[in-house]
Structures are given as C-alpha cells and as structure tokens.
Amino acid sequence: MLIEDEIESRKFRYTKPRTPEETVSAIYEELSIVPNDKDRRSSERTIKGYLHAIQEHMSDSRWAEERRHKMRSSAEAISLWTCGGLGLFLVLMSSQASSDITWWNSVSYFVFVFGTVLTVMFVAASIEKSSTVTQMLKYNSVKLLCAFLFSAAVVYSSAQASTLLNGIFGVDSSNLPFARALLSAAFFMKMCTPVLFILAFFSLAHIVAIWVATKEEDFYSFPWGSVIFIVAALFSAGSYWWITHKALGDDQIKVKAYKLAHYLDFNSKAYCIDSSSTESYLFFGNDQNKLLIDQKLEIDESFEDFLKGTASLGEVTIPSRFKVLPCTPNDRALKKAAITPQDGSPPIDTDAGSQSGYAN
Incomplete structure (x- = not known):
C-alpha cells in the first residue's frame, strides 16, 4: 500500500522539472521508488525499477544456467552408470552359459566381449572426465x-x-x-x-x-x-x-603370430604353379615375383578359441625353413617339374631354367 501511495504521489511522473531543485527531486523519485513492473506500463517505471528488473533477470538467468549445468551433469553421470552397469551385467550373464541352451552358447562370448567393451568405455570415460585429467x-x-x-x-x-x-x-x-x-x-x-x-x-x-x-x-x-x-x-x-x-x-x-599370418596374409592358390589343397602361399618380392610355400593350417577355431585356447598350440609346428620359388606366368610349366627332396636339401628342378630355394 505504501508503494502505491508513493507511486501516486510522484510529482514528476508526467511533469518536466523546471528548476534545479525540481530536477533533484525528480532524480530522487527515479532512484527511490520501485513500482510493481508487472502491473504497470513501461512509462510508469523508474530507473530503480529498471535496475531491479535487470537484477531479477540476471538472477533468474544464473539460476537457470546452474540448473541446466546440474541437469547435464546428472544426465552424463546416469549415462556413464548405465554404460558401466550394463557392461558388468552382460559380463555376468555371459558367464552363466549352459550347455542345455544351444543358441545362448553360440552368442555368449559375443555378449561377453560386448559387455567388456562397455565396461572399459565406462572406466575410460570416468577417468577422462575427472577433474585431475581435465585440468x-x-x-x-x-x-x-x-x-x-x-x-x-x-x-x-x-x-x-x-x-x-x-x-x-x-x-x-x-x-x-x-x-x-x-x-x-x-x-x-x-x-x-x-x-x-x-x-x-x-x-x-x-x-x-x-x-x-x-x-x-x-x-x-x-x-x-x-x-x-x-x-x-x-x-x-x-x-x-x-x-x-x-x-x-x-x-x-x-605361435599366434604364425597363425595370424596364415589366416590373414597367406593365399590358398598361386597363379604360377599348380596349387595344392595342402599348401598355403605368400607372394613377396619387389614385384611380388617370389612365392613362399608352407603347409596349410588345418585348424578350425573361433576367435574365442584363438584368443584363450591353448590346446591347439601343440598342433602347430613352425617350420625352421620355408620353400621359396620364383613366381611369374612363364614359370608355371617349369614349377610342375620341381621336385622337393625328402632329406631337407634344396629342391631339384628338372628344368635348368627354374630357380628354387628355402627361406630361413
């Protein structure tokens, strides 16, 4: 009620001051009275009212920004917790594989790998967002x-x-x-x-x-x-x-490096010789004009078996020497006549123009 009386008693609300004393009084009114801006027209506001509105707006903006920051932080934390919790849950579930459930046994290792990836992502992201690392x-x-x-x-x-x-x-x-x-x-x-x-x-x-x-x-x-x-x-x-x-x-x-090379880089056929189903071939040389020949690995194993299986390691013997032949389209007929001795000596070629040897 007092503020309303002050507003109604404003002498210079519509009147322009004419003397220095009236100017001071008008300034005093502008700096001392704060009308209710929500119920007043903009023409009735005072300087103090405008300053008060600016302060309220800044306070509201600061509060809104803090709220948005807290919501973002909460969303990030919930996302990280979900990622870590889901990863650990999948790892735990994959360990419950039963031989009575065929389809689950076929996907359990994939579930384990996926859960492990989620878990590692959670740990890495948690460390990255820590204040120590961030700074x-x-x-x-x-x-x-x-x-x-x-x-x-x-x-x-x-x-x-x-x-x-x-x-x-x-x-x-x-x-x-x-x-x-x-x-x-x-x-x-x-x-x-x-x-x-x-x-x-x-x-x-x-x-x-x-x-x-x-x-x-x-x-x-x-x-x-x-x-x-x-x-x-x-x-x-x-x-x-x-x-x-x-x-x-x-x-x-x-041994796993030897197996990886066979799985990924060796070939089952070579254009310059009559390929055998029991051999694998590796092209090398400046123009890929040489051929390294090795016995094909007859191992049927999954990624899981390759990574953690140790039984198959005994089945793989790494040769100390490998057969090497030149490999060009013109050599095809010559390679048919190549003979590999059984005593470990270099292969004997029935054609004098053929070249062969061993790589240690």
Missing part, C-alpha cells in the same frame, strides 16, 4: 608430451611385430600387412601395462570417497557411481592382464 589436458605441453609418447609406443610396437614376423618367415614384414597390424596392436597393449597403476590410483580415490560417504549415512548422496567404477576397474584390470600376459604372453605370441 591437466588444458595445457598444450601435456598434450604434446602425450602425443610424443603415443607415437614412440606405436613405432616401437610396429618394430617389435616386424621383428617377430621376420624371425618366423625370413621375409620382410611388409609382405604380411594384416598380421603385422594386429601384432603391433598386441605389442602396444603389452607396452601399456603400466596403465594398471592409473586404474589403481583412481580406484583408491573412489574408495576414499565411499569411506567418507559412509560416515554421513545419507543414502541419496552415497556415491554409487564409485562402487560401479571400482568393480568395473577390477574387471578391466584383470581382463587386461590376462590378455597381455596370458593370451598374448611370451610363450604364445610367436
């Missing part, structure tokens, strides 16, 4: 150092893969591009084993957060995401260790 990645020097270390690791891993393949087949690894690519990834993973210490550090931080939350005894503020992270980190660390030290351990990596 560190703001500096260009940190990004440059990470890029340098990554490049060095990739080059070293590729060199390790090339050395291994060359030691097996005796040819340049560039002739085995697919096997070399996968082996490079395997050696890269083996090099990155210290990443487990990072998982341990963040897991310890989440354990501390859980310990602090248990003292507050507030169910709604309990960090359930930390619980999911710890379980997911333990599973990811165990899987990583198993892959790098068991499935791709030093005692198995050579």
